[in-house]
Amino acid sequence: MRKREGNKEQAILNAAIKVFAQHGYHRAKISSIADHASVATGSVYLYYKNKESILLTIFDQLWTELTDGLRIIVKRSDIDPSQKLDLVIDKLFDLFIANPALASVFVNEQHHLIKDKRGDIAKQYDDFLDLAEEIIREGVRKKIFNADVDIKIFRHFITGGIRSVLRQWSEHSQTLTLQRLRQNVKYFIKHGLL
Amino acid sequence: MRKREGNKEQAILNAAIKVFAQHGYHRAKISSIADHASVATGSVYLYYKNKESILLTIFDQLWTELTDGLRIIVKRSDIDPSQKLDLVIDKLFDLFIANPALASVFVNEQHHLIKDKRGDIAKQYDDFLDLAEEIIREGVRKKIFNADVDIKIFRHFITGGIRSVLRQWSEHSQTLTLQRLRQNVKYFIKHGLL
DNA sequence: ATGAATAATGAATCATTATTCAATAATAAT
């Protein structure tokens, strides 16, 4: 028998994140992903059914990680909802500091997957938002947060805003520090413009 | 001589908006756009150089319209910056009420154009944001708006948030009324969560 | 009516790339 050497599966995934980030999903070539992973073109198909399933796997892992982290934050009873919100934002930013290419894929490519029903990415995204919603509801219940905002709308607004800011950063990282971005987002969500 | 009958150019553009909205830019087929416009496949190329230039034209017209509208709002001296902000949001929402498919293309497809330098879509977007920034600056100067928010970051956050909310609406228009969306966005931008 | 002149057609072409698969290489078991 022969064993698989190294971790080609992960190498291909990392390569795909890089290539998707640089060229966008549709322009990305399997052969280029294979090159980046130091693997033959055909080997990609030993580990992934097709191109789309690579993107699917990226988002699956990403949402799993984000949701697991969020679940822990939601449960905590030692901090108030406002602090929880800060931690969620930190979680997002930390992940993308560690992997800027992933940030770019995250902000730009998810809608390819949501339109088709294949995979459960849309569901995972909803689950994440549902969980985040609990923090807001806790805040409203404890009269810390403003009750006038529609939570369903709010949660989409926030995630969209954060995505947009991250996209900007992923394309012009020189002009903005993530640190500054992070502070501003936290502040703005709570206080608004007035 | 023979004249061009009807307005095929516009018919193709409208068809493209529909098809791009439904399938996304990359999955959209020229032949399908031609069908929707009741025109032969080849005719598309009488009016547009290639597929990308169709998308380019859509965004060019869109940003021109939005920027023209914004310019008028910015100039007004009879209303305060807070009201101006409301009008900008109204402007966006009105446009997309009139044409939901355009909203979907707007929120999902712009990044195809920004990465490449072809066309000046990125510049038009920047111009729009610069103009919007003037409203915020006016508000800060008049002490109506909070001076602690970084305007550059803020403007990306807002547009991203609005996009996200519109995307949600364009995919599930039954559950949310745009009216409600609009009010919430206006309120939230100003007051935040606390 | 006739014939330039231009518009429109859509099947054929071309280019691009995802995917396959026959051949080869590497490993483990005997």
Next chain:
DNA sequence: ATTATTATTGAATAATGATTCATTATTCAT
């Protein structure tokens, strides 16, 4: 060392769909 088994390769194939272009249709000027 030999063989069986599985992994890997990358050139060949297949599929897709954008673009072209030879042909046909329509309009207008005379």
